[in-house]
Amino acid sequence: MFKHSIRSRLIALVLLAAVIPASVSVIFSYYFTRESVTRQSIAQNGKLLSLGAADLGNYFEGIDQRASSVYSGINVAGSFYTAILTAKNASGVPVSDTALPDNRHIMSSQLYNLYTADRSIFQIHLFIRSIRQSNTLLAGQFRQETNLTYRPQDNPDGTNRPFVEPAHPDHQYGVKSGFSNYRPGITPVFTLHYPVYKTPSDEILADLSIDFKLSELENISAAMYNAGTERLYIADERGQLLYAQGDGWVGQPLSEGWSGLPEDKESGHFSWRDGNFQGIVLYQHVDTRLFQGYIVKLVSYDELYTDARTITGINTGIGVLLVAVAGIAGVLISISFTRPIKKLIAYTQRVQIGQLGAHIEPVSEDEFGLLTRKITDMTRTINDLILNEYRLEIANKTNELKALQAQVNPHFLYNALQSIASLSLRLGAPKIYDLIYSLGSMMRYSMTTNNPLVTLAQEAEHVENYLILQQERFGAENLSLTLDLEERIRSMIVPKMILQPIVENMFKHAFPDGVQDVRIEIRGRLDEERRLLITLQDNGRGMPAERLEELRQCLDEEALDGSDEEGIGLRNVLARLRLQLGAGCGLLLESSGAGTRVTLVIPRSLEEPKEEEQ
Structure with a gap:
């Protein structure tokens, strides 16, 4: 008998109604939150990498502009370019009666100007090919000497265009002279190799190499990733690293399994799973005159789904709590189910026959008591609405009458002004007519x-x-x-x-x-x-x-x-x-x-x- 009672059916129904939706909600909430977080993270990180690529391009453009200053003062005696040119062919400078000056002062001052133009410059080396002369500025110290062992760095693409050499330990370019308080091979740098041509030919006069500290790259990269939970790499198209976080990467190639990026896309992302990394790989192509490569960012699934797991745990706890509350509520509601519903049936019958002023006292403070009060309030509200409807209809009629009166008054004033204007014409006062006409036109326009x-x-x-x-x-x-x-x-x-x-x-x-x-x-x-x-x-x-x-x-x-x-x-x-x-x-x-x-x-x-x- 118990299993056929209203109480048992109600308890079972309440439990099922709580358990099934709660379970489905937790499952769908987890997968939906995970997918939503993934899409949002991909969109946000894509924007960050795009902005980072723009910042990186601007940075390399500024480096390119500073290096190109070597061409300033072409055919001007005493200029940087002229000093390089005269080392090869003295007839290339303006002729004078005096001997050509030593270029040491010009070289040191021009290299120092270039050195102070960018605080991230670590070392500048200018190698003049005609006399195999190295001009080096390091830590504010200038050295000039003949360098028979140095060989200029070749562009990996086989051309003589300027290019950026990826990160490597610093070195002295074969210069024998020492520098105080300096130990080579300690500071990681990347190098701009910039050939200086004899304009307008393609003959190379000198090779300008500028070592840059990685501080500016660190600042640009810091805006693109979270150093505690994400990884970021900047590498050229050959996989040589320009920047990465941590230690031990300088001079190393990018050899991870995911490093084979698509060559036909400017940007994108893909999922990756192996023994070293499981997560999303996002990449953005960087294409400048000096550097062509990629920015790669790794976002692990563990970090990506942290919020999804937290939300799922909260939803699960809430679901368990709801199931417990539903079971208790089902028992309590079923016990007091019959008596209140009978009173409500009797009350609705009185309302049905038109006794809208009828009243019923709630017998409990549970849901049925609340339902009783709500039905009583609803009946009272219906009664009040019926009365208010009559009052509103009367008020609407009154407002319509006032609106009609308000429309009559402006027309009366305008017609009165027209009559006065006509009278002024009959009395020979056209000026007054013009003024009244202007005033009437303004009133009519405004009203x-x-x-x-x-x-x-x-x-x-x-x-x-x-x-x-x-x-x-x-x-x-x-x-x-x-x-x-x-x-x-x-x-x-x-x-x-x-x-x-x-x-x-x-x-x-x-x-x-x-x-x-x-x-x-x-x-x-x-x-x-x-x-x-x-x-x-x-x-x-x-x-x-x-x-x-x-x-x-x-x-x-x-x-x-x-x-x-x-x-x-x-x-x-x-x-x-x-x-x-x-x-x-x-x-x-x-x-x-x-x-x-x-x-x-x-x-x-x-x-x-x-x-x-x-």
Whole structure:
């Protein structure tokens, strides 16, 4: 009998409902989190390697530019290049009555200038082939001697182009002279080998070799990987290492099993599993004039899936807890299941026959008690909503009536002004008629709300009406308007009221000493990108640089100080432009002692208005 009871069925159902979803959730959560973390890590590391390759390219470009400075001063007596050239052929320099000077001073000073141009330079060696002379600068010490044993390093690709030799221990290039406080073979360096040609031929005059410490490579690499959990390698196309983390790699080739990277791809990734490494191998090709190779980054699965395992452990703990709680809850709920449900059935029957004010007291504080209260609250809410619906309908009728009244008043005022204007004509006062017509046109333009967009011609006419009234106030001799709009832009659509607020701002702030000889210019055109540019300029006092910068910052901020009326007006215009025509709209401010210029930039406009105002 027990196994057929509601209690046993409910307990079994609750346990199954908790165990199955929890188990499935834990399994799917683990695999989904692992795949999500992998995709995210690949995307992020791909960006890091791409940026690192760009930084590395910039670094090698800077090295190339510094090395090419050896060609400065061609055919100039006393220059670095001339000193190298004269060592081969003295007739290549300007002829004078004096003997050719010793090149030691020129060599030492020019090499020192090159040495101080980059703090990562460890040693510079210039070998002049014609006289087999080594010029070496190391730790600020210059040595010059004949070197019969040195052989210039050949480019591995068989050409005479400059190239970078991968990391190796430093050496003295066969120079016999000693350097104080220096022991060769201690410092790891990479070397730029730069042949110096006799321009414009392909004859090589000298071989410039610059040893660089690995500090700058370490700085570039540090931004691309986590030294504690990841590995990074920079190697040339032959697998020779330019940089790697740790010790013991200098002079060693990249011989790991995963080092056979695809040659037909600039960047990518692949999974790798062997006895030494299991994880993701990411690579980025580097192609510069001096160096061609790859940046390789290794991310192990252990590090990659740490977060996934942590999240899975948390989910498993939560799942076990839910199963235990579900079992206990199933027992407790089944014990008090029957009595509360009967009371709820009786209550719903009373509601069904229309007794919405009926009430039931919960017999317990468990889920059934909560359900009882929620059903009671729901019934009360339904009753309140029915009453509120009647009140809302009455309020809507009232608001509709007020809206109709509000529409009548502007039309009444406008019609009254028209009647007064007609009377002024009959009484022989055309000036008054013009003023009343301008005022009425402004009222009608401002009060028409059925379309927030107008043509540029309509907006310009509104500004002209505004200035006609201002001319009557201050005198036409004290106020002039220049309106210059290209014909093809007059039909373009713009938001209503974007020009008049700016002109009104000019009256308020640009002429504190009174309106005298005021000139306002409004010009509109399309630029080469087919953006609509509207420029408003006055001849007022302008504004200080601090105030100009303050207004520009206000235009960039989301909120403005309510006391700054000028900033609010400009921000209002910019906000409406962006709201109605797109985020690409802009407002530019310029000011000097001769006035202020406001430029509206509207990149998207329509040729015809969507709806003509009535």
